[in-house]
Amino acid sequence: MKLRYLPRLLLLTVFALPFSNIQPLFAVPQYQAVKAHSFVPRDGLNHIFQKIKQNQELRIAYFGGSITAAPGWRPQTTQWFAHQFPKSKIHEINAAIGGTGSDLGAFRLKKDVLSHNPDLVFIEFAVNDGGRKPEDIWGSMEGIIRQIWSANPQTDICFVYTFRVGYENDLRKGICPRAASAMEMLAEHYGIPSINVALKIVEMESAGSLIFKSDSPTAQNIIRFSKDGVHPLPAGHEIYTEIISNAILSLQKSASPVNHLAKLKQPFVSEHWQNAKMIPLNQKMLTGNWKQLSQGEALSRRFSKRMGPIWEADQPGSKISFRFKGTQAAVYDLVGPDAGQVIITVNGIQQTKIIPRFDRFCTYHRSAMLPVANNLDPTKIHTVSVEIHPEQPDRKSISFRLKNPKEELKSSKYQGTKIRASQIMIRGELVE
16 A cells, blocks of 8 residues: 655755765755555565564564553553464563654664564654644654664564544545654655554544543443543543454465565655764763752652653753764753743853743642753754753643642642753764
């Protein structure tokens, strides 16, 4: 089954260059909405089926946001593999983090996924990437693909597109929402199979057998998909699992050898994020009252396994500073109810916008990506600093989540200028 949304004019080589570290020049791909299919096999998952045929162990990674992090389609799919292929020992790699997209994913891929040597990686970012431009999605998602196959060209990849309320508008027209369409264009270029579980949810709702969102139980023959329009209840996850397992069985019938490494010779976009990396913070990068959280502290217990050692400061003027040669920089940090805000300076120029590390979801702490610099000259060395601002962020945006916001916002939980960070993230090379 081949998509017919564009002929081969997505990428035009301006002139031929041998495959090397020098990237050829390409015309910019033109985004188009892609026809929605529940399943597009493309080049399949031939390497895992070869392993299964030989009764070898299989390491399956699930890379995505909160829909994948939940105890739903991820563990259910792992259990399905174990039941369907009992002679192969199945290992699950849970590399999903709620509230994060493929932008952070491109930086944390090596630590959270590739370090476990996966045989198959399911990638689910179509919901959390929903607000990003196609060009931005292509950069980070292609970076993920190229990192995976550069590390091991025998690792199979499968895109999974999940549902949120709002996506039904496009799906009812028979097209993928913008994020999934952008990913489909990339999947077609690289021959990556994709499974659109969102399409079935919309079809069931149109048939009257499912409700997207409900706070109360539905009638006996009506499936309540979710409470919030995004995160499936158990019945919703079961639908996802059934669609995914059926697609995998279909792929098994047509498995044939494919050289993934050959796919890397022609990038989809020139500004892909293959060189994205994370580097742990160290004392040399820090000035002010920074301290490393001990392993026994609550936030360290919750996040350090994923993020690494976490540094905390709350004194205005405390800084994270580093130099790098490349195009982009960010910080892997925590947002939360007591978090402060920061001032960013790049190459001696202070940015006018003060960035809060607090948002309307911050009744709790969660890991996040703090963008610092982008679109820099890759040939030059850049100096970056992230400084704690003396004032707290405005926390009124969270009022609708509180029972008594006037009083609760005065509590110690919502006071502070704390910044907590663990890694710097760059596209390029750190300069000591």
